[in-house]
Amino acid sequence: MSGNRNSEVEVHWDDASGRLLNLVIALLNQRMPRSLSWIAGHVDGYGDGDSADTVRKRFSRDRQVLEDLGIRIVESEIHDDDNHPETGFRVERSLSFLPEISFTPGEWDAVTAASRWALTDSQARQVRSAFSKLAAAGQRESAGGVSPVVGEVPDTLDLGGEDVEAINRALDRGLALEFRYWPTPLAQPQDRRMDPWALAARDGKLFLTGFDLDREGQRTFRLSRLTDVAVLQQFITHDRPAGSPRSLVARGLAAAATETTARVLFTTDGAHELRALAAPGTPDNPDNRAEPQLTDPRGEVLTLGPVDRDRLVRLAAAYAPDALVLDPPEVVDAVITLLDHAATVYGGEQP
Incomplete structure (x- = not known):
């Protein structure tokens, strides 16, 4: 397995991304809904000699990923050449595309x-x-916005095309996986093995969930924290539970307690992305805005969440000092650690 997670990697186009793009283009350019058999015969990435069941599973997973990204594929009844009914698919333009871009x-x-x-x-x-x-x-x-002092720190994505294809192949064929996992961008990597169950997006991030063979329980991994993915020559021994991929990922995240609630002091009117994580106001509030939780001479205090802990830490670091986390203590410590690291690596005053 590779060594330094934070080394530069070659940027390339992987097969899974190409297949998704081919599917969208093909269904957009058709005047009528198209069947799975048509997709297998006309869309690159589906007609590779795989069985009809494999094509169906691959399409179902790709359809869910596209829906998580905002592209809706809808179905309707059509008829084949022998006038037999079958299911047809098309991209619903009115539900999938945004108007001209503008920024708040x-x-x-x-x-x-x-x-x-x-x-x-x-x-x-x-x-x-x-x-x-x-x-x-x-x-x-x-x-008319005001820039934060420190930009949000993104994950480094080391997954290559072979890694993504390995995940897809394991999900399609019911095989176990092994990979290297970084609990945080600065932590030491861990070698993990799992029976994969589902791949889905949540809060703009992709997660892989399944049964961890070493920890003996469901675990959910952020895709941007994985690399060196390999398919094991063994079938999964822990069947996938009932539910959609998204619900399985949500269940795994909840069980792992990766979401948290925090009180944040806003010293200015900015940090809108953080403010959006606050609970909505009551029906009596005409603006339906979150109300300050307590009075503070430095600004207003809002309760944010439940929200992904890592996302909250990165956003709080990005908008400091316009937004200051008051509690819980572990989130405060994580924000300080991230700012300390940014100051050490890139220069600037220690927080």
Whole structure:
């Protein structure tokens, strides 16, 4: 297995991503719904000599991934050449595509944050170039947002095309997996083995869930924390529970207590992305906004969550000092650790 997780990797187009794109293009360009047999014969990535059952499972999983990304594939009854009824599929344009892009102040804060953090020099050039083009197009003026001090720290994605294909193959054929897993970007990697059950998106992130063969229980892994994925030559011994991929991932995250609730002090009117994580106001509140939980001379205090703990830590670090986590203590310590690391690696004052 590979050594340094944070080393640069070659950027390439993997087969799974290509298959998803081919499927969307094919169904968009058809005047009528198309059957699974048509998809297997006309969409690259489905007609590789696999059985009809394998094609069905692959399409079902791809359909769920696309739906998590906002692209809706709907079904209706059609008839084959012999006038036998069968199910046809098409992309529903009205439910899948957004209008012309514009940014609210909070969204512009998020774009600015992303532009200010890059793990390598090559990434920094590309990200800041894209940000400059958006600003030149007038998005900064229309948004009117204020940039956070530190950009949100992203995960490093080491998964290659072979890794993604290994996950898909294991899910299709009911085989066990082994891989290397980083609990946090700065932790030492762990070798893990599992019977995979489902792959699904939650809060904009992809997760793999299944039965951990060494921990003897369900575990859920963020895809951006995996690398060196390999299919084992053994069938899974723990059957997948009932439920959709998304529900299985949600169940795994809840069981692992990866979500948390925190009280955050907002010292300015910014940090809109963090504010959006607060619980909505009561029906008596005409703006349906979250109400401050207590009075503080420095600003307003809101309770955020339940939200993914890692996401909360990164966002709080991104918007400091406009947003300060008050509790729980473990989240406060995690934010300080992340800011300390950023200051050490990239320079600047210690928090």
